[in-house]
Amino acid sequence: MSASKFGVAVIGLHMGQAHFLAALDHPQAELVAVCDLDADLTSSTQARYNVPVGTTDWTELIDRPDIQIASICAPDWLHREMTCAFLDAGKHVMVEKPMAHTVEDCEAMVEAARRNNRKLMVAHVCRFYSFFEDAKRWSQDGTLGEVYYVETSYLHNYEQIGGVGNWRFDAEKRHPLVGGGCHAIDLARWICGDAEEVHAYGNHYNIPVQQWEDMITVNVKFQNGAIGRILNSSGCQRPYNIDLQIWGTKGTLQGDNTQDTALLSLREIDRHQWMRVPKPTMAKAVASELGHFIDCVVTDQTPLIDGVDGAKTVALAWAAIESIRTGQPVKCRNEF
Numbered sequence: 001m002s003a004s005k006f007g008v009a010v011i012g013l014h015m016g017q018a019h020f021l022a023a024l025d026h027p028q029a030e031l032v033a034v035c036d037l038d039a040d041l042t043s044s045t046q047a048r049y050n051v052p053v054g055t056t057d058w059t060e061l062i063d064r065p066d067i068q069i070a071s072i073c074a075p076d077w078l079h080r081e082m083t084c085a086f087l088d089a090g091k092h093v094m095v096e097k098p099m100a101h102t103v104e105d106c107e108a109m110v111e112a113a114r115r116n117n118r119k120l121m122v123a124h125v126c127r128f129y130s131f132f133e134d135a136k137r138w139s140q141d142g143t144l145g146e147v148y149y150v151e152t153s154y155l156h157n158y159e160q161i162g163g164v165g166n167w168r169f170d171a172e173k174r175h176p177l178v179g180g181g182c183h184a185i186d187l188a189r190w191i192c193g194d195a196e197e198v199h200a201y202g203n204h205y206n207i208p209v210q211q212w213e214d215m216i217t218v219n220v221k222f223q224n225g226a227i228g229r230i231l232n233s234s235g236c237q238r239p240y241n242i243d244l245q246i247w248g249t250k251g252t253l254q255g256d257n258t259q260d261t262a263l264l265s266l267r268e269i270d271r272h273q274w275m276r277v278p279k280p281t282m283a284k285a286v287a288s289e290l291g292h293f294i295d296c297v298v299t300d301q302t303p304l305i306d307g308v309d310g311a312k313t314v315a316l317a318w319a320a321i322e323s324i325r326t327g328q329p330v331k332c333r334n335e336f
């Protein structure tokens with residue numbers, strides 16, 4: 001491996017496929033190892049992409065000197081153990097969303113990154129989708145004025161995607177608002193900043209095997225005065241999408257990750273009309289995500305979604321789950 005390249009290991013080869021393809025494409029990355037409990041998947045991936053190391057045991061990779069970056073794409077409940085072990089071995093870690101299944105897990109991961117002075121990034125891929133990047137910019141550069149309301153949705157029927165061994169239907173390992181809804185929570189937090197309080201409702205009509213609510217709506221009060229609503233359905237009888245609406249004093253933007261246009265209305269032009277804004281697909285988002293992480297390692301910058309940011313998203317989700325249980329508004333934790 002050339003000295004200017006970072007050795008990358010990818011653990012978990014389903015979502016991990018997008019990560020190892022991004023590593024193969026990146027000029028400063030060298031895909032050193034792939035790992036999955038599924039021995040056939042590991043060996044076929046290793047052979048097809050000519051990867052030096054293939055293993056079913058991720059702990060074999062921890063101390064390898066030719067690995068500098070671990071990309072953790074195993075199921076949610078494994079993120080803490082794997083992330084902390086790689087950080088403690090001096091590696092930088094990019095971990096798939098959600099950062100972890102529980103707030104306590106996130107706490108441990110933030111602490112491991114701090115004590116080892118290593119980069120930790122949570123792969124909230126929506127932040128690398130160019131339309132959502134535009135939306136973020138327009139919410140900050142005055143185009144939309146002052147943002148006073150945000151609406152985000154993560155709508156995805158999980159009936160057929162329990163994951164290997166159906167881990168997504170195990171209440172101890174996955175909560176739909178934490179594991180999937182984190183996309184919508186992260187987007188809302190990215191636009192409006194830290195949340196102060198949430199009040200949520202949920203019900204359960206569609207996926208009996210899933211032990212949590214499969215429809216959840218969360219009202220949010222942000223610290224900056226904006227308010228919002230986050231919607232998460234894992235049982236919806238409708239197409240998948242991640243939707244974002246930003247309401248500002250000068251205009252309103254509405255778009256998602258699946259349509260080829262978004263809607264924009266600006267007071268200065270005509271607030272009674274929607275303009276159609278063309279937009280690309282999300283195809284290159286994972287590559288941009290890995291590129292950003294490598295840049296952060298090279299230039300010693302904090303990643304766009306560091307451990308603290310990822311932890312706040314998980315904490316908001318659990319505050320909403322607590323609100324569903326108690327029927328009361330719940331304060332959000334923002335200190336990690």
Ligand SMILES: NC(=O)c1ccc[n+]([C@@H]2O[C@H](COP(=O)([O-])OP(=O)(O)OC[C@H]3O[C@@H](n4cnc5c(N)ncnc54)[C@H](O)[C@@H]3O)[C@@H](O)[C@H]2O)c1
Pocket residue numbers: 011012013014015016035036037038041056058073074075076078096097098123125162163164165167179
């Ligand atoms: N960014 C996104 O849009 C996105 C999309 C899908 C999944 N994800 C995230 O990626 C993670 C994995 O999800 P998935 O859909 O690939 O799940 P999956 O169940 O389809 O695949 C998980 C893979 O991890 C492997 N694995 C499990 N335990 C392992 C271990 N101890 N060591 C090595 N490999 C192990 C399994 O064999 C399997 O191949 C989850 O955290 C999920 O939230 C993110």
